Amino acid sequence: RFEEVPLAPPDSIFKLTAAYKADTHPDKINLGVGAYRDDNGKPWVLPVVKKATDILLNDATLDHEYLNITGLPEYTAAAARLIFGPDSPVITEGRVASVQTISGTGANHLGALFLSKFYGWNDKRVYLSDPTWVNHHAIFPQVGVPVSTYPYYDPQTIGLAFPAFLDALKNAAPRSVFLLHACAHNPTGVDPTREQWGAIADVMLEKGHFAFFDSAYQGFASGDLENDAWAVREFVRRNVPLLVCQSFAKNAGLYGERVGALHVVGASKEAAARITSQLSVLARAEISNPPAHGARLVSLILNDPALFAEWKRDIKTMAGRIIDMRKELHRLLTEELKTPGNWDHIVNQIGMFSFTGINPTQSQALVEKAHVYLTANGRISMAGLNSHNVRYFATQLDKAVRG
Numbered sequence: 001r002f003e004e005v006p007l008a009p010p011d012s013i014f015k016l017t018a019a020y021k022a023d024t025h026p027d028k029i030n031l032g033v034g035a036y037r038d039d040n041g042k043p044w045v046l047p048v049v050k051k052a053t054d055i056l057l058n059d060a061t062l063d064h065e066y067l068n069i070t071g072l073p074e075y076t077a078a079a080a081r082l083i084f085g086p087d088s089p090v091i092t093e094g095r096v097a098s099v100q101t102i103s104g105t106g107a108n109h110l111g112a113l114f115l116s117k118f119y120g121w122n123d124k125r126v127y128l129s130d131p132t133w134v135n136h137h138a139i140f141p142q143v144g145v146p147v148s149t150y151p152y153y154d155p156q157t158i159g160l161a162f163p164a165f166l167d168a169l170k171n172a173a174p175r176s177v178f179l180l181h182a183c184a185h186n187p188t189g190v191d192p193t194r195e196q197w198g199a200i201a202d203v204m205l206e207k208g209h210f211a212f213f214d215s216a217y218q219g220f221a222s223g224d225l226e227n228d229a230w231a232v233r234e235f236v237r238r239n240v241p242l243l244v245c246q247s248f249a250k251n252a253g254l255y256g257e258r259v260g261a262l263h264v265v266g267a268s269k270e271a272a273a274r275i276t277s278q279l280s281v282l283a284r285a286e287i288s289n290p291p292a293h294g295a296r297l298v299s300l301i302l303n304d305p306a307l308f309a310e311w312k313r314d315i316k317t318m319a320g321r322i323i324d325m326r327k328e329l330h331r332l333l334t335e336e337l338k339t340p341g342n343w344d345h346i347v348n349q350i351g352m353f354s355f356t357g358i359n360p361t362q363s364q365a366l367v368e369k370a371h372v373y374l375t376a377n378g379r380i381s382m383a384g385l386n387s388h389n390v391r392y393f394a395t396q397l398d399k400a401v402r403g
């Protein structure tokens with residue numbers, strides 16, 4: 001009885017959360033998982049989410065019936081408007097097939113599954129940025145889509161490996177699928193500039209490539225929802241074939257509610273209807289119908305102008321605190337501790353994460369000696385830093401770097 005089942009390794013991100021919880025050291029810090037914390041290191045229930053929750057609790061018309069297979073229509077429609085823009089031709093022409101998913105992971109999975117069945121591949125594989133969110137490497141093979149990588153991060157400059165990235169786009173078989181992070185690249189915090197996005201789109205159009213956008217951090221890159229949707233909207237404007245995986249885990253602080261959506265852009269309204277019908281078949285076999293509560297919360301927030309305005313303020317609060325932590329960490333390292341090396345990337349990178357540039361041995365030393373939990377690739381979740389622990393972290397990082 002399953003005697004032959006081998007032991008799987010623990011998940012590289014969530015094992016850090018478990019180790020952090022088990023650690024009794026008073027100065028422990030969790031910089032592993034990308035989850036927002038307030039200045040006291042506590043999870044933050046967004047005030048707008050509290051308000052929306054109260055509205056739902058007092059709504060006597062609600063029940064616990066099934067949602068549609070494709071989810072709550074007023075949620076998926078508003079989610080599509082949020083990423084594409086309400087006036088986008090793909091919205092006004094009804095060309096988006098939108099399905100509610102189990103957060104961003106579910107959207108990636110459903111998107112990958114849909115492509116594996118219906119995409120006209122020359123070369124069945126997905127190109128992932130090197131590096132990328134570790135789970136991308138698991139999601140695609142799970143549905144029979146092999147993974148290759150394209151150069152993205154240049155350790156010399158701690159920035160974008162732009163020429164090599166463009167070469168990879170040029171050298172891939174026509175109609176290849178490239179996964180792109182819509183904004184706030186995970187794990188590097190390095191995004192292409194608008195000009196670079198334009199050049200990427202040019203090559204993708206020329207080669208007939210497909211853009212598989214993962215948008216898990218809209219609002220976290222710049223504090224502005226519109227700004228952070230720019231790359232997706234620009235690709236739509238240029239008619240690059242694409243889909244978008246969308247998550248409200250981070251920007252609405254709804255990690256455990258699993259609120260996401262997959263938006264596949266079709267060539268016409270009829271095509272979108274056919275795509276929706278197939279996504280519906282796939283979703284039915286896997287989850288039957290998505291969960292209601294989180295989608296109701298996000299739907300309220302997106303569809304009510306006052307709540308929407310409040311949400312934007314909450315996003316600015318989160319993004320602003322992270323930027324403050326970047327500045328303070330940078331100041332401590334460069335001015336006070338005079339830590340060897342250049343640390344400007346801490347303030348230049350954007351979003352939830354910073355790719356510190358430290359090596360796996362230094363990362364391990366931080367985990368084992370300093371009770372600071374971070375992934376082996378040197379990524380830190382900036383949201384885990386606050387005014388009480390940033391000095392301790394800077395001091396420990398300084399020690400690790402000096403060896």
Ligand code: LMR
Nearest residue numbers: 013032033034035133186
């Ligand atoms: C992360 O990268 O830390 C987050 O996206 C959480 C996760 O699911 O890995």
